[in-house]
Amino acid sequence: MTDQDEPNSSLLGQARKLQAILESAVDAIITIDGQGTITTVNPAAARLFGYDQAEFLGRNVHFLMPEPYHSEHDGYIHNYRSTGRRKIIGIGREVTGRRRDGSLFPMHLAVSEFETDGRTHFTGIIHDLSDRKATELALRQAQKMEAMGQLTGGIAHDFNNLLTVIIGNLEMLEGKLTTPLQRELTNEALEAADLGARLTARLLAFARRSHLEPETVNLNSFVVGLTDMLHRTLGATIYLSNALTPHLWSARVDASQVESAIVNLAVNARDAMPDGGRLLIETGNAAVDADMSSRLDGLSPGDYVRLSVSDTGAGMSQAVRERAFEPFFTTKEQGRGTGLGLSMIYGFAKQSGGLVTIDSTVGKGTTVTIYLPRHRVEPLQATAIGDADAPASGTGQVILAVEDDDRLRKLTVSRLTQLGYVVLAAASGAEALELLASNPGIDLLFTDVVMPGGMSGYQLRQQARALYPHMPVLLTSGYAEELAGNRTAEEDIRILRKPYRMADLAAAIEDAIKA
Known part of the structure; x- marks a missing residue:
């Protein structure tokens, strides 16, 4: 080998090393000359923008930019070369790129300058920010x-x-x-x-603070049971069809919330198709893995039952989709909707351990999908329940009523007295414990859940049970926090949701005392 061959060999080795770096780089790398013409491009850039590598070469780089940057790009280079003022070269910033299909995406662009053969060139390193x-x-x-x-x-x-x-x-x-x-x-x-x-x-x-009453159900049964009613509700211009998975997994959810969700989604779909269209209700089993979880807002990996309602209606813009679950947000004309249907479904699904997603395109329709956790115990056959007998009044049993709201405490004392009970009243958990300690003959503790003073109704219940292990306790709340987070190993927590009628109060008190 001659002395002249050694430098050539070294340069060739460096070129190959540089080529290997370009080929293996995860980020897109594009080199342009002083006029903005692309001279080199790596495979990552081809994948990112959707062009073959050969399609880049010899073209002005502004074809990868949306307006106004497309038209102004050459001016950026001229201004820099004539004034030396840097806007992006050696600094880097977030900009917008345009793919071959016309779609736009956010990217970070870092540009460096170099000279070769007396000519100025620029290298841009592009990092896709879409996922972030x-x-x-x-x-x-x-x-x-x-x-x-x-x-x-x-x-x-x-x-x-x-x-x-x-x-x-x-x-x-x-x-x-x-x-x-x-x-x-x-x-x-x-x-x-x-x-x-x-x-x-x-x-x-x-708000995910409803008091849910879960039971083991098969969603196919709900869809089939509601089909006739939905046909009548939707009208003749809406073609309703079902696609139900034969071996659908069971879910443990509040049945009334499921029915309400299906009806709400069907009515929303009808309103999105004023001139008629197709409505499809579909069920399926979904095994969510880590990759799918990342695409479903972090839904925990596991088995889920999927319920989808699809229409061929007007669809939603991105701005509408982003606000669709907000309470009172509606695109319907005044008087035709409260804006609470989707927000209620969102809260029910989240509180049940699941998720709701919306896939919608303007002019092509909308699909709302509810994911509910699989329950591995088969559902029991439903039995008909007749009208309950009217609850009997009390016969002098002693009830300790705990309520921090003065007006509500006064009303509760009056109602219970009218029902035939002897009532002791307390405004806080501490006051209630004092009454419990000095009155061992109390037959029932009836307490609000949310109270000031550092002691909730759940905590009062635990301390009352420590004094009197067999004392019946009935909780009441207008907030109805998730019981799952307050239960221990016990499953006999009873709660009366506010607001309630006199008959509801009477029945709940009687059931609690007899339990």
């Missing part, structure tokens, strides 16, 4: 929904206390009325209060 941006968006959305859930849950709690007082006093007044007009006005007020109670129930569902 999607994660950031999902996190912001989750934080927003959590904050809204806390707000709506707190409002619903206070509102339910007010409704309990309103309903209770109207019911007590009802028996003292003497004219038909008085009774009519009272009934209208009670009906309005019941509407308010249904509104707060939906808010609590969104």
Whole structure:
């Protein structure tokens, strides 16, 4: 080998090493000359932008940029070369790229400058930010929904206390009325209060603070059972069909919430198809692995039952999809929707350990999918339950009623006294423990769940049971926190949800005392 061959060999080795780096790099690397013409490109760039490598060469790099950067790019280079002012060279910043199919994506672009053969060249290293941006968006959305859930849950709690007082006093007044007009006005007020109670129930569902009553169910049964009713509701212009998996796994969920979710989604789909269309209700089994979990907002890996409702309606824009689960957000005209249907479904699914997703394209339709955790115990056959007998009144049993709200405590004492019970009242958990210690003959502890002073109804229940292990306890709440997080090994927790009617109170008290 001659002396001249050794430098050539060294240069060849360096070129091969550089080529290997370019070929194996994860990020896109593009080199341009001083006029913006692409001279080299690596495979990662071809994959990122969707072109073959040969399609880059000899073209101005601005074809990879959306407007206004497409038209202004050459001016950026000219301004830099004439003034020396750096906007991105040697600095790096977040910009937007355009793929072959026209789609845009966020990317970080770092540009360096070098000279060869007396000519200036620029190398751009491009890192795709799509995944990071999607994660950031999902996190912001989750934080927003959590904050809204806390707000709506707190409002619903206070509102339910007010409704309990309103309903209770109207019911007590009802028996003292003497004219038909008085009774009519009272009934209208009670009906309005019941509407308010249904509104707060939906808010609590969104806030994931509903008191769910889960049972083992097969979702196919619900779809089949609702089909006739949905045909009548949707009308003749909507073609309804089902695609039900024959060997569908069971789920343990609140049956009333499942029915409400199916009906809400079907009605939403109908409203999105004013001129008619197709509605498909589909069930399936879904085994969520780690990769699928990352695409489903971090849904825990495992087995899930999937319920999807798809329509061929107007579809949603990205801006609408991002707000679709917010309470009171609706695109329907005034008077045609409360904006609580999807928010209620969202809260129910999350509280049940699952998830709701929306896949929608403007002009092509929408698919809403609910994932609910699989339950491995087969469902029991449902049995018909007749109307329960009217609950009997008390016969002098002693009840300790614990409620921090003065008006509600006064009402509760009046109601229980009217039902035939002897009532002791306490405004806090500490006061209740003092009464329990000095009155061993108490037959039932009836306590609110959320109370000030550092002791909740659950904690009061535990301390009362330590004093009197067999004492019946009935809890009540307008907030109805998730019982699962407050249960220990015991399964006999009883709770009466606010607002409640006199008959509900009587039945709950009697059941608790007899248990």
